[in-house]
Amino acid sequence: xxxxxxxxxxxxxxxxxxxxxxxxxxxxxxxxxxxxxxxxxxxxxxxxxxxxxxxxxxxxxxxxxxxxxxxxxxxxxxxxxxxxxxxxxxxxxxxxxxxxxxxxxxxxxxxxxxxxxxxxxxxxxxxxxxxxxxxxxxxxx
Numbered sequence: 001x002x003x004x005x006x007x008x009x010x011x012x013x014x015x016x017x018x019x020x021x022x023x024x025x026x027x028x029x030x031x032x033x034x035x036x037x038x039x040x041x042x043x044x045x046x047x048x049x050x051x052x053x054x055x056x057x058x059x060x061x062x063x064x065x066x067x068x069x070x071x072x073x074x075x076x077x078x079x080x081x082x083x084x085x086x087x088x089x090x091x092x093x094x095x096x097x098x099x100x101x102x103x104x105x106x107x108x109x110x111x112x113x114x115x116x117x118x119x120x121x122x123x124x125x126x127x128x129x130x131x132x133x134x135x136x137x138x139x140x141x
Contacts, residue, residue, distance in 0.1 A: 098126035
């Protein structure tokens with residue numbers, strides 16, 4: 001099977017730079033998969049899971065907090081606000097973040113729409129990380 005080059009970049013650096021056969025992405029208009037010789041595309045991404053199908057046959061999963069993806073001439077560049085390999089998720093930290101976000105939502109006043117939006121996004125990110133970490137635990141057992 002033919003492959004293409006994929007990169008996952010965050011402000012902290014590169015998480016992935018290798019040959020792959022497919023990348024499943026959480027697009028803001030719905031999830032989609034990029035495969036070899038995909039048409040050139042640019043899309044925004046939501047909080048969710050990125051599944052990378054490596055040319056070696058193995059899969060790698062990442063939790064992302066949103067960003068952009070660009071596919072040009074059989075090269076995929078994913079720019080994420082934050083991303084981490086699912087195996088590296090600190091579940092206890094994610095649970096604490098989820099609880100803090102819930103507390104902020106419960107205590108935010110009606111006038112405080114900015115804090116409510118931030119708390120909702122934080123809750124969404126924490127729930128995504130917890131879910132993906134649980135999925136990996138189940139699939140490796």
